[in-house]
Amino acid sequence: MGKNQTPLFSTVLIILSLSLQASADSQICRNAVCGQDEPLIRFPFRIRTLQPNPCGYPGFDLSCDPTNQTTVIELPNTGNFTIRGIDYAEQEVWLNDPDGCLPKKILSLDFSRTPFSGVYDQNFTFFNCSSDYIKYSLNPIACLCGDNFTVFATSSPRVYNSLSLSPSCRYVKSVAVPVQWPFFEQVLSSDLGDDLRLKWDTPRCGRCEFRGGRCGLKANSTDEIECTDIPRQGIPRAARYAITVGMGIPALLCLISLVCFVCSKVKSSYARRWGSFPANLPTISQQASMPEPLPNPRLVMGLNGAVIESYPKIVLGESRRLPKPNDSTCPICLLDYQAKETLRTIPECNHCFHAACIDEWLHLNASCPVCRNRPMPAP
Template identity: 60%
Template sequence: MLKIIAILFLCLPCLLPANSKISLDVVCGRNEPTIRFPFHIRTLHQEQCGYPGFDVFCDGMNRTIIELPNMGNFSIQGIDYVDQQVWLNDPENCLPKKILSLNLSGSPFAGVYYHNFSFFNCSSDYRGYGPKPIACVSSDAFSIFATPLRGVHLSHLLRQQCRYIKTVAVPVQLPFFVHELSSDLSEDLRLTWNTPRCGRCTSRGSRCSLKANSKDEIECIDIPRQEVPRAARYAVTFGALVPALLCLIGLVCFVSGKVKSSSSRCPDLPSVSRLPPLPPSPRVPLGLRSSIVNSYPWIVLGESMRLPKPDDTACPICLSEYRPKDALRTIPECDHCFHATCVDEWLRLNSSCPVCRKCPAPQTGV
């Protein structure tokens, strides 16, 4: 079913009017730039859908490639159709090699901003200050440098056993040079085109196209807000409703199957009214009544510190040593001694001795 829906959506462009002059937007792959007039892909667009010199193609890695005269292939990194600018780089990841033979005279493109870079070939043991070698054009025997420096800095490089190669006007990203000493020249080349002039047409939401029976004259076509053909609406509606209906039927069948399997596994499940009563919860013992606690013997220590048990020198509850004038209380059943305030609070919450856990015998008539 998903395949049917995909086919229906792919067929929607085929339902557009056959006499439309506007070419469809296409891409070579994910995250690749959108291709429209004046660019066109040879295998996807007809010849009249593009302008001369703007032929591009998709390579085996789904990259968008344009071939410039005398310079070879470049990968298109981005396109601005309003400002008429394009960003190019080397698909082989060695842009400086192409810059050394840069020649845009045979293409429709030119740099937006230029900056002169001087190339030098230096010995491999060169360790002077300044630019770093360009790895993809250097070797173990020599190092290639590119620098925007001039004057005394160039003469310094020449004195350091470096051979001057050439100076190239490189199309850079910004109108000023932002690097301190050098650049590896790996950033995209920022180029523009003046012909055809479609920026103003594109900025107002229209599209450029070649005029009929012309190879270089263009016209600006307003994109009509055409209603989707009835056949396309029926196709989309059918493709959306059928899967939803099938999902609903499958969900109902799944739920009913679960209910039946549950009832078959438990045929003799008793009803709530026939379940045996729960046993009463065990009674949690509470502490002793205050009258019982107050009946236990207690003393006030004098200066002689005569304790009921000489070894009991500290209260087992608060772990503080007994001092003169402390009030002590003793549990009769075990003769364990405590601070009266400590054991009174304990026995109100617990009915056993905090040391031996022996429960005092109940006293009647108290």
Template identity: 55%
Template sequence: MDTTKTNLLFLFNLVLFVDYSFSQLCFDSSCGVGEPTIRFPFQLQNLQPKSCGYPGFNLSCKASQQTVIGLPNSGQFTVQGIDYQMQHIWLNDPDSCLPRRLLTLNLSGSPFSGYFYQSFAFFNCTFDYTKYKLNPIGCLSGQNYTVFASSSERAVSFLASRCSLISSVDVPVQWTFPEPVATSDLSEDILLSWAAPLCGRCETRGGRCGLKSNSSTDTECTHTSRRGLPRGARYAIIAGAGVPALLFLVGLVCCLCGKVKRLACRRRLRSVDSASSAAVAPQSLVTTDGLDSSTIESYPKTILGESRRLPKPDDSICSICLSEYKPKETLRSIPECQHCFHADCVDQWLKLKASCPVCRNSPKRMSIDILVS
């Protein structure tokens, strides 16, 4: 009888230990379909243990399954995307009026800071200047007044003589441009980054970053390949000739795909005159001369991370070679319209045509030029 009680007590304690150990495991999670994947240094409350996150990186889920983060001095923001390798996070306003939040944005007390900053002046105007191709901020405007935000000295000078200055704000934008923006509704996501914990290198190596212990904030990287030997190579040694042959085949297919994409890009450029009438909205071309290399190189470039976040969320495919963007590919954007393309594709295009392949507007022309009239 005593032996039976001892065995039952042992089994009961074993179940409790297994249950506790399982509950402390850190699994990737998310608030819903299409929402960002959450892992260290972030911790999703009620879905992941506190030990799975770093202090200041707590997230939660709204009833609408949106991922939300609370900044100590600025309130709650929705999380639009996370790049763990680059250590970037994209935020927006849950109430769809990001410009109002930017007027009081304060990142002190949080582990985040802006990656790119651009200064914008906010103006309250009693006259609607949209006929000058100035983009108003709809959620801050009313029936008898219109609010504009500009980073252009010419636009600021134009508005300052006609409107009331609300405030000048350094906005953590996603991109910086060679030429300032005339006006913007500032509805695009803001881009922030974090310096600690430093887990980007671990993520790049395919590792798993986490706390060394619950009593410290020291981190460690686990599950990475040792001694520089790739995991695929170790499997190849074990499996023999079968896996190397498969890897060779995969590499060959990837090489052929790259050549096909480059060939498609060249064919697209050769047939631009005939294809433009069917693939692009009919607009008049401003010029037929191409741009010089120095002008093209001045347009911003970026390397995509895991999240593949772009200024225009619908731009997931290069309109020149018709290939979907992939992580670590280099993209270039045209400042005036913010349309993005593979850098190699758009460089060749702009050498032949000084116009955006999508909207057909000339990169040389700035909308704010109308202000001088």
């Protein structure tokens, strides 16, 4: 009897577990979307017809338009808006008017009963002016204008004062508009057609989104949230240890090799200069007290001044006649000789040069720059 009950009991357990699994799968909150190019919807938002109630947070219910191509949110006291974009990490959302006249919705904006507020608010004042009123080349709000009147919205105090004093204009309303970006300069007029940029502070899921987790309500709770499915960051501890050892030992060996290479270079350089490498280098304090080494004597390869002055000098006459007829250019500076210039001649080879040129040359070189013969002092 007991043996026959065991298979039956196991079958019941399997059926019960499958039923619980199916029930749990039905409660999984999956992402949803209204249209192909529409924002992806997940917690805290939810599409009422596509996601269960626990998949969203109170005040974040959305719907799809009748064509299922646009995501819509309804704000109390203001009406329906289209969702243009959502940044879950920054907790920001962009809205616009599905009817194409956002300024009309702006005139009745009221976020008091919503979880949203403006990221950047800027005050705009609406004026209703006669249709023939033209000043400052103001940009009218086309969807609010009629045949006999024109509507302007300005944030400029100068334009505000001008329109307030004009008998052709009537003050309508001042509204804090949640603009996309703060205007550091006052706007003369705007058609206010850009998306409204809003943010929400509750629930706080931004950090969870930054970490790549999934934010949602805790089980059996209506307002407490939790962050799940956070991907593991980094690598396992054992792998980190292996990488550290694998990279640390070669790096240490490379460092030791580099130090040895530098030391060998210093030693060889010291040996070339002083003949040997001392066993014990002086300390910093000892080096400070050591006298400065004398500079190496400079080797003078040219002739001394007395020898150079013993070579004959001539002042070139108007005929510029020289011992060698073809000598007309100084071989050192490559300039032609001119009358009344002082030249110097090397006796052994009779080559002539400007006196200043050959004097400087012979101070550095004890040979003729033309024939390379080493001249002797003149008798």
